[in-house]
Amino acid sequence: MGNNIIEINHLSFRYRHSEELALKNVNLHVPYGQWVAVTGHNGSGKSTLARFLNALLIPDAEGAVIIGGLNTKTEGCRQEIRRKAAMVFQNPDNQMVAPTVEDDVAFGLENAGVPYEEMVIRVQESIDKLGLTGLEKREPHRLSGGQKQRAAIAGAVAMKPELLILDEATSMLDPSGRAEVIDQVQKLRDSENMTILTITHDLNEAALADRIVVMREGEIIGDGTPAQIFRQEDLLKEASLKKPFIIELIASLREKEVDIPEEVTTEEELVNHLCRLKQTM
């Protein structure tokens, strides 16, 4: 029990006016400190699931969502749950509310009534953690997409959440913005031991996580380490996902009878392996 920050049990959900279930008997347990990537096609239920994690949606009778030991059904717990589970959304232009980066990062703290001295410290810490040092006074419209999303994450991190949820937070960014954000997320996981749940259909991004959960039509159809998931051709096809290029390349080379051992899964390893093969030929 106590080792899981997320416990979802028998969660089903139907949007009003909709015939289909958006979530079908979802069960998911996530231990503290893990980075989970939830992936699946458009409309597979990923974002709906995320909305249950910070009590934006509440399960009906049967299902339960328990975050850090608190049940989202208990009304008195919801504020505490939202403090524990911070969420960053897709569109960088819809998330900043204040005139400067530092005001924006301070916004949540101010609302939570954090004393001024502590607020100043936490704002600066978060700005530094997300690599935004020097941009404190910058206005939102003068930031790049990647900087805006990092500012949004800094605002979330300043609240010292136990769980950070990124709902397609990189999908509207250009490649360098995307790399910036992912880089910082990796650092947060490594240095802060924060639990991270990213929602994405970019499997290159998901490949960096500890665990990948694959959804289709409201159901979890796959759950495992990236290596385990990428081995399951049918699963990926069923979920309309595209394997990372390097995994695809390895599979096609094997078809041409190029000998590649199981443990080769990255670009670096494949280059080295091919060079070795070349030498022994």
Add this chain to the structure above:
Amino acid sequence: MQIKANNVSHVYMPGTPFEKAAISNVNVTLPPHTFTSVIGRTGSGKSTFVQLINGLLKPVEGSLTVGDFTITKHTKQRELYELRRKAGMVFQYPEHQLFEETILRDVAFGPENYGMTAAEAEKTAREQLAVTGIGENLFERSPFELSGGQMRRAAIAGVLALEPQVLILDEPTAGLDPQGQEDIMKMFNEWFHSDKQRSVILVTHNMEDAAAYSDQILVMDSGRLQFYGTPGDVFSRQEELMKLGLSVPESMRFLSKLGAKSGREITIERFRLQDTVNEIVSFLGKD
């Protein structure tokens, strides 16, 4: 039709404290029936450039010729009406612009607005919905009952229904899942190849798409056209692209690493999986 930018510059909010140069001195010719991609980081001027091509914006300096049309700062709005039809624009997240009660009426709205009779417009709408893969069972539904991918297709059908000769696509696959992205790009590619009069201009962050579909690629940064050429030419300038916050297709990146590490000659201009595999197989077989 041919599209030509003659020393084009554009400035947002000129003469105000917010004045911002968006495009500076762009010169380029896009020959008839070409598929052109425009790449560059956010804020590099890509979207401004393509909006100049269909007359949504007018150049502050220089001129654009698009087929028989010439656009300068003196061009009057009503002269651009016909150009907008010939150069159809699919904006980012085009499904946000759906508004009619049914899919069919939404797609028919454009052609009717351009003077077709209701019956003609409906016929065109039906044809274009078929092109974009929307089944007849959805024609009478409200656009808002469709899935994200279907809404995107319906919105694209609305642009195709004007029978444009140039299709301008501003990140048309953003937010779609990988299968949806591939399907939509294939659809545009088919549209392009099915008529010799047609051209496509694609603004994209996806280097794989730019490499796979384009005849030429324009690279923009800070409002300037930095360089352009075939996918092979452009992506062989890997270091310059990295400096501009861009990347090369993964197939090329892999082959260039393999070449560097092994010290052998390798052709790195391979953009498709199968071509990459063949290159590696011949690399292993050589000697």
